[in-house]
Amino acid sequence: MNISEYLRRNITPPVFSLMTVGVAINLGMGQVVALLKIPLYLDSLGTVIVAAMCGIIPAMITGIISNLLASAVFSPAMMFFIPTMLVIALLAGILTRKGFFLRWWKAVLGGMIVGVCAAIVSAPISAYLFGGITLAGTDFLVLYFRATGQELLQAVLYQGLASDPIDKGITFLLAFLILSKMPRNLLMRFPGYHYLRQRDA
Amino acid sequence: MIRYLPHPVPVFLFLVLIIISGFTLSIEVRFIVSVMLLLLFTFHIHGNKILRTIVRIVIPLCIAIGLFMTFIYPETEQWLTIAGIRLSRDGLTAAGEMTSRILLLFTGIIAFFNLITIQRLGSYLYQNNLPVWLVFILINGLKFVDRFKYKLSEIHFYQRLRGMPLENIWQRWKATVKILIPLLYFMIEESSNRAIALEMRGFTATTRRTTLKPDRQSTIDKIITILISGIIIFILLRSILL
Amino acid sequence: MIKAVNLTLKDESEKPVVSNLSFEIYKNDRIAILGRKSELSTLLCHALAGILQRTHPSYSVSGSILYAGQPIEEIDSHERTNKIAYVPPFADLLISGVKDTVFGEVALSLELTGIERDLIHERVNRILQRFAIEKLSNRDPDELSGGERHKVALAAMIVRAPDVLILDNPSMFLDTTGVNNLLSILRAYNGTIIIADPNPYIWAAIAGRFITIEKSGIVPYDSPAALIHALEKDAVHIDVPSWQELLLMLRQPLIIDTEVTSFRSLGSLRTIIRAMQ
Structure with a gap:
């Protein structure tokens, strides 16, 4: 099956409509975080929700478009972190299929795994392009690790490993909460339904 | 200029x-x-x-x-x-x-x-016969962010009216959940209803599309x-x- | 045209919501669905539009709905939406936002279905004129008022000239002017109309046949006279106006076999009531 045929079959109206909302959630979470003053990003929540409800490819497209639009409205730096978003989409999709959204602790665990991988992917980008500086609250961690004599790449990686698993763990927990609160009738409209509810009946 | x-x-x-x-x-x-x-x-x-x-x-x-x-x-x-x-x-x-x-x-x-x-x-991508859903996501992504923010401020306002403490980290976490869950639920349910509307608008058409006017370079x-x-x-x- | 054969719908808890419904909708019929609850009429609208299995996937369906002899859920989505248009209650959602002008937005469905450029211009212009929104044609749909957006959404649906138009609660966000506009558009519409709306002012002005969703089941009425007779006998257990009121609203010549073909005052109403008795 070629690509256009695959997309035509799988990107149905419910899926692309949800993808748009996924983009909006990714971009809008900055606002939520600022409003409630919580020290997290949560900017991949939309991607994770799409990955769980629709699958890997829709989540990847959601991630790419989110970061493109974010680089238009927030900071152009977002454009260079598309690979991180792709890894999150891929892993979130795989973990959903492995049943990681059936229990809350599994979701948190899955989020932490994704966080570690995201940190590993984004560290070289961040170190090479920006010297680890993103003008965010976590910069002081990079400074600290640098001051203790680590190499730049290592310092950035440690900073990522310190903050990303928590961020992604909470992202996954939030995604789990919203998915578990959703009525069956709504959830069944999306292709990922089978991985989100235990087949009891 | x-x-x-x-x-x-x-x-x-x-x-x-x-x-x-x-x-x-x-x-x-x-x-x-x-x-x-x-x-x-x-x-x-x-x-x-x-x-x-x-x-x-x-x-x-x-x-x-x-x-x-x-x-x-x-x-x-x-x-x-x-x-x-x-x-x-x-x-x-x-x-x-x-x-x-x-x-x-x-x-x-x-x-x-x-x-x-x-x-x-x-609109350029649309003219060049790229999938219409891609154009839809690209154009509406930012518009939906506005909708998201509007709904967020609305829910936040009502939760504050009901008295929502925001002092320590646990209270903030509870507030986040209480605001986010209804917000995301609203957005997802609306997206599902929108899907029906878009299907009715012909978004599932497989025929080659025509365009109103050609997009030429000067x-x-x-x-x-x-x-x-x-x-x-x-x-x-x-x-x-x- | 559309035919329901022994349609039974059961919800998640296996409770039958609709049981053993059979009726037929003919070409150019105007049917009103009058429900106890708006969810039920929405359900029936979705079933008739052939999208029930996707909007209510946890429901179990037996029996079938046929469009031109073919099970409606099996018709290809693109072909089906060309013939049957379902207008959801939130007409706002019908505006895709892909185009930045009203003209482009209305033309979008025609473009997607590959209709020739000249024909698109002609049809869109005609529909904009009929909705009296040709002045808006270069405006951005996002900047319009709610009523204007509703009109644009309806125009965008009708421009595809579907054979069947299913309106689910169209008056939800309309003011009096909006309702009057909607009525004039629907009266001039050339095709089958199925309308589910709690507002008697709307359905009484359009419909010639009725389907009532009652506790005991779904009852079809083939003419206004049949509905009025049933109301008179207190056989209808849903929230509809009394038969006298309804009679006033149904300003249609086909009501009963008298010489009186139209009436506007209480006096002429009395004449008709007397004639019916």
């Missing part, structure tokens, strides 16, 4: 050119090119917006990186002392490398998004397209051959 608003094709090529040159040119050339671009944009009709965004985003980032790299660079053994301040020589080079690249890349990207709007980009667009492609090929050839 330049009033020319280019076609998406030359702007896209411009972005490609900037990204390629950001990784190939030497530090000095990058600085010179960025300054030339900035000068060019001062005369453009959207120049104010472009320059303001650059001042707001790029300059603080460059300063932070510059300071960081020149003062804390532990691998180095060579230190320079200028006017009593100890600087790292390697750090200085790395700072120049990074700031010049960021200045050039960010100038290019900011200019890209100011020279063509998302709407224009979407002569200036064509000249600029050829010019930029020439430069891109030149830079690529140079970096391969040298």
